[in-house]
Structures are given as C-alpha cells and as structure tokens.
Amino acid sequence: MSVIFHNRLVSILFSRRSSKAGVVIILAFLILIVVGPAVIPYGPYQTSNQVYAHPSLSHILGTDYQGTDVLSQLVWGAIPSMIVGILGALGAVLIGLLVGSLAGYYTRYEGVLTGFTDIVMIFPPVPLMVLLGTIRPASNTDLIIILAVVLWPPIARSIRSQVLSIREMPFIEVAKMSGMRDSEILVKLVIRSVAVIAFAYFVLTVGAAIILVTGLEYIGVGNPDIVSWGSMIYWAQNFGFYAGAWWWILAPGVAISLLTIGFALIGFSIEEALNPRLRTT
C-alpha cells in the first residue's frame, strides 16, 4: 500500500511545473545544509574584526556586527529552524489527524470535538504562543510543542470534512457488513484514505511553522544566543539596521520566504491533485 502512496506522490510531484520548482528549492536547501558546513571556511560563532563587511568573494553574504560570516550563520541556523518547523508541523498534523478523524467518524463525539477545535482556533495564535513561551525558558522541544498546539485546528477541520465524505462511501458500509469493528474501519480504511491529503497538509503547514518559530525567536522566546534564522533576525533588527547592513537583515528573511514558498508549492500541488475541483489548469 505504501508503494501506491509513493508512486502517486512521485507522479504528482513531477507532473507539474510548480511542484517541480518546489522540489528544487527544498533540495537546494538540503544540499546547502549538508554541504555547507564542510565547505564554508567560517563557523557560525566565529567572530572576526571584519565587522559589517559587505558581501564579497570572501564573505558571500557579508558579516554581522561581530564579524561573524552571515552565510555560515544562515547555513547552520537553518538546521534548528527547519527541524523545529518540521517537527512542529508533524505534531500539528498528528493531533489534527486524530481529532479530525474521530470528529468525522464518530457522530457522538463530533459536537464536543468540533467545538473544542473551534475554541482553540479562535484563540489568537501569537498571544497564545507568547503565553506558552513564558512558562519557562523555551527549549527547542517546547517550541515544537507550542507550534503543534497552535497549528492543529485547521488541519483537524479539513481532515474532518474529508472523513465525513469518506464515511458515506459504500465500502465503509461493506466493511461493517463484513463484521469489521468501527475502530478497525477507522484505522485501516478511513485514516489510510486521508493519509495522502494529511501529508499535503503537513507540507503546507511546515512553511507556516517555520515562519511562526522564527517569529517567536524574533520576539525573544527561545534562546537568542543559539544561531537560528529567528535569532539572526532578532540581532539584525537590533544592530544591523542602523549600520545599514542590509545583507544581514535580508538573508534570513529571504531564506525563510524561499523555503516556505518551496513547501507551499509542493503542498498545493498535492492538494490540487487530490481535489480536482481546485484545479486551475
């Protein structure tokens, strides 16, 4: 069954220009992260006396207020940002999948679960995140949990509507007629049916997660002394502006935007492929 999943995924990803572009972007970032640390001659914490150096051949993206190479910060900082983003999105999808499937399949719990989902969703995300972030100095794990808690409701709603329509399909009733228990049907048939679209939601959420975690780090939640894109913006905002070090400010922002676009392109392609009504071509 996973073979079908992979085949479909691959064929979806490579059949459209938009998703191919997305794949290229993500791959480029992955290569950068893997190859970068070996190739770039500077460390992300390595200071020098060449402060605020413009982009040049020796410092491709210039240096910051402490003479640290911006590119190396970008490359090293990508790792925590991406990992936290991906794991946070994963957490959100798992919670959303669970709540959405239960809400869609079991009519008894639907009211409670949907109501609960709506309440969490209405909560303004940023204050919620800040609130959660002040509980204690936030480690990466805490950030992942915060992201998951904030991002799961829209996923749950989408999954729920998918499950509602799958529930009406004849093969679900056939499964009941064949003696399968509800819990079995839920896991073996329903969740498998939504697996691919859940993956699409995951991909789409990663972009939002990365932006959110960057935002959190920017306002000081998390540890600004550890190099990450968010902390880069934090310091660049405070120091780089007045020195006119545009390269330092732009680099993390552009990187985040590009990466988010990459994930979005892939995510939209998968969603579009699964839901023909969204097609515009």
Place this chain on the structure above:
Amino acid sequence: MSQVQLNASAVSGSSEPLLKVENLSVTFSKEFGFLGRQSRTTRAVDNVSFELYQNETLSLVGESGSGKTTIARCIAALTAPTSGKVSYKGVDVTRLAGKRLLDYRREVQIIFQDPFGSLSPFQNVFAVVATPIRRLMGEKDNQKIARAVSRLLDEVGLEPDEVIHKLPHQLSGGERQRVNIARALASEPKVLVADEPVSMLDASQRLNTLYLLMELQAKRNLSILMITHDLATSRVMGGRTAVMYLGKMFEIGDTEGVLTSPHHPYTELLISAAPRTRFVDQVSQEPQGSTIEKSERLVGGCVFRNRCKYATQVCTDVEPPLEPKSANRAVACHNWLNRE
C-alpha cells in the same frame, strides 16, 4: 394470513416467513434555515409491510424516491426505521448490537449498486472476501480461509489465482461486482439483499450477472430481495414482484402476473416505459398519463393521483390500502384495473 401470503409461502415450501416487514416507516428530516429552525421531512418509506420466504426471490421495483433502497438498508440493519418493525426468524432486527448483530449479518447480507465504490482501494480481492470469513464466521485457520476464498471466487466465475492479488482498479466492472457477490456469500447467508446490482454494469454483462445470482440461489437455497428500477430484471428473476412509488407499495404478486396483467396504473406506466429489444418505434410518444415530475408532495389520498389517468375524487380523499384483489395479487388502488 392473507391469500397472497398463502400463495407465496406455498411456493417456498415453508409456512413461516424468513423476513417480516411490518408497518415500516422511515422519515428523514433535514434542518435548514437560521440556526436550523426549519426542517423538511421526507417520508422515504410509508407504512410498508411484506414478507420474504425461504428460497424465493422478491423484487422491489420502483423509480428513485420510491423508498426501495431505504427498505433494503433497514433490512440490512444499516438504517434505523422511524416506526414499524423488521423481524428475521421472529427476532426484531432493529435493536441488535454487538455479537447478536454480527450473527444477524452472517445470515442477512447485502450487495450495493456501485461495484467500484463498494471495494476499498486498499484491500485486494483476497482481503475483501476473507474479511467476512474471519469476522463473521470467526475462522482463524489461514489455510481454511484461503480454501474458502478460492472456492467462492470460483463459484462466481472468477479465476482465483488470477484475481486474488488484484486491487479494485485492476478489475472490470463485472468482475468487481462478482467479487462483491463472493464477499456477500462468504458467510453462507440465508438472505441476500441486492440493491440495483446490475444497473452500473455494462448492458452486455447484466443478464449474465443476474443468471449467476439465480444459479447461486438454487445451489444455496438462498432468498433474494432484489431492489431494481428495471422491470426486465424482476422478470428474469421470477418469483414475486412488488411495485413501489414514493414510499408506498402499490402492487405485489407473482412476477409474471404483475407484468402481463398489471392491476395498478403505475405498474402499467412502468411497463410501457421499459425498453424493448424488438425494433419497434418506442419513443414516438411521451408515456401515457404522466406529466413532468412535480416536486411537491401530495398530502392525503393517493400519492399517485396527479399522474394517474384513472384518478377520481375518492383518490384525493382516501388513501387506498394494499389489499388482496385476486389469488396472487394485492393492490393499493381505488380504481384498480380488473383484467382477469
């Protein structure tokens, strides 16, 4: 017991019906408007009663909206009736749960109209047919299961080795439906409810699939409740036929009689609209006595009166009950057509 019941039971050779539907009514309500304050109720099935005996075929014939599918679902314990009772071997099936429900499912099975939609895209043919053997029969021995699956697939005209590993999208429409039949018969049921089993198949496969069902019936002493909109299907299946319209049963009797000398005007209409093979000019006239479908539901009296060319005042005032009118026939019509 009414005369009609006596004759049906005489045919089947047993005096007690296997399945008894009594005053079955099913009403669906849909909420709409602000805060769902308004609702529209649809009476899908309206006070229907009939029996199904062992080793007989009863066809429920009607157009969409006649309630025939809803009745099938009530019998299959997939939909709960609003009022009335369905009993199998004397036991009320509407309140079954847990193990007793599984026992019921073992005896009364259903196949649906959509051969493709009835099969999960994640289960191959073997898994589909094995599931009821495992779950309804409680069989755990893998070898026995494999042998049973092979036998069932062979019985429905498929090559077991060729199809066992296939997924639904790798089979043709006719093959898929046969897998569904094999699945339904896996638990050795006594009653098979077939909801429009051939209407989504190619015309060339329909007759053969019906013949297959009849063969299986003869071999396994099966009772078949055939739901269809097509009179030709009920004719092929033989047995008895009941004609339904907007939730009501208008006529019931042995199939040949109903089709050659219909007593109810609606049955007459259905017969005239059925496609024929002989190359006659069938479409030159709009079918007699029918007007464009009106969407409002009539209250009181006979629901067919606005389309009926024999309607009189009493049809507006009094709802005609389903009553035996001759040896093998019951009709619900004030002006029933006595052709005997």
Place this chain on the structure above:
Amino acid sequence: MTDLLRANGVSVEYSIGKVRKLAIDKVNLSIPSTHFTMGLVGESGSGKTTLGMALLNLINRPGKITSGSVEYNGRNVLSMSETELRAYRWKEVAMIFQSAMNSLNPVKRGADHITEVIKDHTGSSKSESREKALKLLAEVGIESEHADDYPHELSGGMRQRVVIALALALSPKLIIADEPTSALDVVVQKQILALMRREIRERGLSLIFITHDLPILAGLVDHITVMFAGEVVEQGPADKIFTSPLHPYTEALLSSLLTLDAQNRRPRSLQELRETNKPIAAKGCRYQNRCKYVFERCRTERPLLKQVEGGRLTACHKYN
C-alpha cells in the same frame, strides 16, 4: 459533397506513467449531412466516448490524438484555434454529456444558463436572450414557473431538459450526446428520449448518440455503429442491425440484452461469464477469444472494415 462531420483514421492514445493504451485505433466515422441520426454503441473500454471527445477536439492529457483527422464541413477541427473551437463547439456541434446535469452552475438559475449563452454568442440583448431562453425551456417541457429554479431545486429529469435546451440554444447542426439518460429513471428516460427525438426531427439536426445500452436506440436513430476494443466492427441501418446483425459481437450483444420482451433462455451462465473475461487479443482479430465462429485466419490477420450487402459495413473474416 463534403461530409458535415468526418473522422478519418483517428487514433487516440492514453499514457499513464509508462503504460500507453490505444483507446481508438484508426477509426473512421462520417455524418454526411444534417437529418442524419447515428447511434454509437459499445461496452466500456470500446472507445466510444473517446471517439465522441475526439470529434470535438476535447482530448486532453493524458490522452493524445496520435493520427488521423477530424473535418467539419471540410475544415480541420484538430487545428482550430481556441476562438474557432469555441464557435465550433456550441454553434455548430453541441454536446450533451451524462454528467452535464450535475455540472450546471449551482448558483445560476436554470433560465440564466441559457440566457447567458445566447447573449454571449449572438449579440442579442439581455431581454431578447431571456425571451428566447424561456421559449426554449417551454419547448423542452419546463414551464415558466420552474424556469428560474436553481439546479438543486430541479429533479434529475428536469435538469437534463435544461441541458438539452442549452445544447439547442445556438441552433447547432449536430448534437453529440454521451449517455445522456443513464442516470435517469426509466419513465423519465423515455420522456427525455422522446423529447430528443422530437427536437432532432423537427429541427432537422444530426445526432451521434453514444451509449452502451442498445435497446434505447430503437426508434431514435436511423444508423448504428458498433465499436469493440477501439475499433468499429459494424455499421449500418438501425433496423438491420437489430434484426440481422453481421458481426459476432453485435450478435452476442443482442442476445444478452436485459429487456422486458427478451426470451428467457438460461445459458450456462458461469461459462458465459468466464467468456466475457477472456482478454482482447493483441494479434489478429481483437474479438477472437470471445467469438463462437473463430477460425484460423482470425488468429493471424486483423479483419478490415468492408462493405457487405449494400450500405452495411463489418470487420469480420466470415464475410470475406
């Protein structure tokens, strides 16, 4: 005299991943003029829908027209520009598909569908267009009280009438209908078929009616083309096809029909069922594995569509 619509040696291929399937193989079809009604019959997979779409140049990814030409009044349909195609597809050749009644715009009223089409394509004013639309709807049996209903307020049969009115709105010369009645109840189906027949005859239109259900063509069309496995296997006047079929497939089709007046013979059904499973042969005649007349030549040589007894064509070695 050029034909009204003509397909010459059209082949269409579908590619899904690495698998390439030939949906229709060098098929010819001609509608010589108006007043010409043709039924196109075959089981699913026979290519009949693909042929209909090819005639309208509607074959999209993953399908592709790999050979042949489609000509309308001598003009090459397959090389028309988008604007030319738009004009062709509604003003000259109109289509009625099975799913059409479900793809009416749910937020547009019935009459508005037709009013807009008339307004956009003929330059009539809005009120003139609406008048024409109402007249057309009345003709197809939708009274003014229902003309402004939304699609979900109309029954299946009424929606299909709206679709028929839409097809007739710009006075086309030819209508291609693909299973327009399969989703309808039998009484409604008969009404819709009667309606179509009446409109087609009164307006002198040509019709290509695609279906897998042979009996509904009786009385509706004058000519019938039978397709099997992507090829035309028989063509001729409708009454002859029903009463004395030439090709073994047509014969088998006629004997397996589920109709009220069919003789109730009981074949060895499991045997016949297994027969219909037999694969379509790759070499020689495609029907050989299911044919009860098969002989040596069928295994090696593909039969070509040839004329047999005046006006009738069939592709079968029995007649060579």
